[in-house]
Amino acid sequence: RKEVEQDPGPFNVPEGATVAFNCTYSNSASQSFFWYRQDCRKEPKLLMSVYSSGNEDGRFTAQLNRASQYISLLIRDSKLSDSATYLCVVNPGNNRKLIWGLGTSLAVNP
Amino acid sequence: EPEVTQTPSHQVTQMGQEVILRCVPISNHLYFYWYRQILGQKVEFLVSFYNNEISEKSEIFDDQFSVERPDGSNFTLKIRSTKLEDSAMYFCASSARTTNTGELFFGEGSRLTVL
Numbered sequence: 001r002k003e004v005e006q007d008p009g010p011f012n013v014p015e016g017a018t019v020a021f022n023c024t025y026s027n028s029a030s031q032s033f034f035w036y037r038q039d040c041r042k043e044p045k046l047l048m049s050v051y052s053s054g055n056e057d058g059r060f061t062a063q064l065n066r067a068s069q070y071i072s073l074l075i076r077d078s079k080l081s082d083s084a085t086y087l088c089v090v091n092p093g094n095n096r097k098l099i100w101g102l103g104t105s106l107a108v109n110p
Numbered sequence: 111e112p113e114v115t116q117t118p119s120h121q122v123t124q125m126g127q128e129v130i131l132r133c134v135p136i137s138n139h140l141y142f143y144w145y146r147q148i149l150g151q152k153v154e155f156l157v158s159f160y161n162n163e164i165s166e167k168s169e170i171f172d173d174q175f176s177v178e179r180p181d182g183s184n185f186t187l188k189i190r191s192t193k194l195e196d197s198a199m200y201f202c203a204s205s206a207r208t209t210n211t212g213e214l215f216f217g218e219g220s221r222l223t224v225l
């Protein structure tokens with residue numbers, strides 16, 4: 001099983017739709033989790049940290065399910081500007097390097 | 111808003127040449143990183159740097175690579191003898207945390223093309 005796995009997509013959704021991505025991780029001892037956004041040929045940008053209790057930031061909601069070892073990102077009322085690749089990042093702890101997923105591509109269409 | 115800056119934005123070099131990529135991390139940040147991304151592929155960790163020394167490096171970061179923080183502000187990545195497969199976007203990142211968390215701020219990247 002890969003350390004971090006994401007469905008690469010692409011997810012094609014109309015404006016206003018709700019879309020959700022999952023990311024599974026293999027190391028049950030992983031400490032913290034993050035969603036980054038990357039536009040084409042640009043740098044990754046931190047979108048959200050994922051807390052145990054789940055967290056929400058406007059139209060974006062992140063959840064962690066430790067029992068099933070996955071995190072999710074829900075985008076409500078999607079905008080054209082949400083079109084990007086969403087990268088799942090896992091911190092395995094003990095000051096070891098972060099583990100990056102390949103990313104899920106989202107295209108929001110008019 | 112403070113940001114990580116990288117130079118050059120694009121460098122074209124001949125195979126076997128040395129390349130130095132420069133980064134100025136956010137000024138009060140403590141952890142520094144180099145990542146690379148080959149077009150269409152995943153973000154790959156190269157090296158992390160904390161307290162003036164390498165804290166971790168990947169298998170990609172072989173003897174051809176080195177990092178330096180020569181003057182307290184710049185953070186450089188040197189590739190001694192470039193290969194074709196070194197062609198990629200190189201991202202510098204920094205973090206304000208004292209431990210290695212996942213909250214990184216990235217520069218816009220330096221695109222390296224090796225011919």
